[in-house]
Amino acid sequence: LVHRLDRDTSGVLLVARSLKMAQALGRMFSGRGIRKYYWAVVTPAPETYEGRIDMPLNKGLGNAKDKMIVDEDEGKTSITDFALIEHAGKTAAFMAFWPRTGRTHQIRVHAAEGLKCPILGDEKYGRDDELLHNVEIAGRLHLHARRVIFKHPATGKTIDITAPLPPDLKKTWKALGFDHNDKGDPFADQD
Numbered sequence: 001l002v003h004r005l006d007r008d009t010s011g012v013l014l015v016a017r018s019l020k021m022a023q024a025l026g027r028m029f030s031g032r033g034i035r036k037y038y039w040a041v042v043t044p045a046p047e048t049y050e051g052r053i054d055m056p057l058n059k060g061l062g063n064a065k066d067k068m069i070v071d072e073d074e075g076k077t078s079i080t081d082f083a084l085i086e087h088a089g090k091t092a093a094f095m096a097f098w099p100r101t102g103r104t105h106q107i108r109v110h111a112a113e114g115l116k117c118p119i120l121g122d123e124k125y126g127r128d129d130e131l132l133h134n135v136e137i138a139g140r141l142h143l144h145a146r147r148v149i150f151k152h153p154a155t156g157k158t159i160d161i162t163a164p165l166p167p168d169l170k171k172t173w174k175a176l177g178f179d180h181n182d183k184g185d186p187f188a189d190q191d
Contacts, residue, residue, distance in 0.1 A: 003029055003036075006105065008121075011038070011145025011163040024153035029102065035149040037187065038097040038107055039085075039165070041142040041172060042117035045093035049084040050186070053114035057103045067124060068105045070113050078103045080110040083186035086178045092120065094178040096146070096186045107143065119143050120172070137172035144169060 002014040002025040016022035028034050056075025060067040069075075079100040087093040095117075097107045108125045112118040118126035120142040147162045165173060165180045173180040 002026060003102075005145055006108070006141070006143070008141040009038075009143045009145060010166045010169065012036075012148045012161050013145070014148060014161075021153065025150075028150055028153065032100060033150060035147070035187070036099060036145065037147040037149075037185075038099070039144045039146045040095050040097060040107065040111065041092055041120040041176065041178075042095050042111050042115065043092045043120050044117055045087040045090050046082075046084060046095075046115045046117045048115070051082060053080045053082065053110040054078070055110060055114050057106060057109055059104075068103065068109050070109065076103060077101055078106050078110070080107055080114070081187060081190065082110075082115070085182060085184070085186060088176045088178070092176055093117065094173065094176070094182075098187050098190075108141075137175050138168035140168070142169060142172060 002016050002022055005011065005013060014025060016025055055070045055078055056072060057068045057078040058071035058075040059065065060069040081098040081100060083096045085094045085096055099106050105125070108119055108122055112122070112125040121138065121140050144165055145163060147160070149158065149160045151157065152159050170180050
């Protein structure tokens with residue numbers, strides 16, 4: 001396994017078939033040579049449609065020891081680009097996230113603290129969301145590792161892997177009127 005996903009996050013996982021390839025891909029992840037795009041439903045919809053969240057993260061203490069927190073003094077650099085793809089009024093939004101760094105729970109904390117729009121179904125960083133009770137949607141974290149793009153370490157060929165939404169998340173996208181077949185690249189103009 002070259003990288004991991006949070007429990008309850010669906011989507012693309014990279015698995016190497018040799019130690020040499022695992023090491024090469026690991027270096028690419030560390031050096032930011034891989035693009036990882038995530039899809040999420042956040043609630044409410046953010047006021048800003050695209051941008052960058054730059055908030056340093058650190059492990060929490062005491063009652064928050066199982067969480068990551070924003071820590072301006074001792075936190076590690078954590079950067080996430082975001083783009084709104086669609087919104088359902090002010091109630092919810094279909095968002096794309098590109099974590100430029102790879103901190104634990106980074107997207108979840110940045111959505112909740114940076115955008116003030118937690119990911120739907122996030123019991124750790126969100127809240128008891130009314131939307132979960134009023135719309136027929138999946139009762140879990142609405143975060144999906146949608147796409148991974150990188151140059152193959154041996155051949156140099158661009159590898160572009162996309163994972164479709166699982167059936168339970170498709171149900172949410174459909175209930176909110178979002179297009180789960182979106183093929184656009186909201187970060188195409190960024191390096």
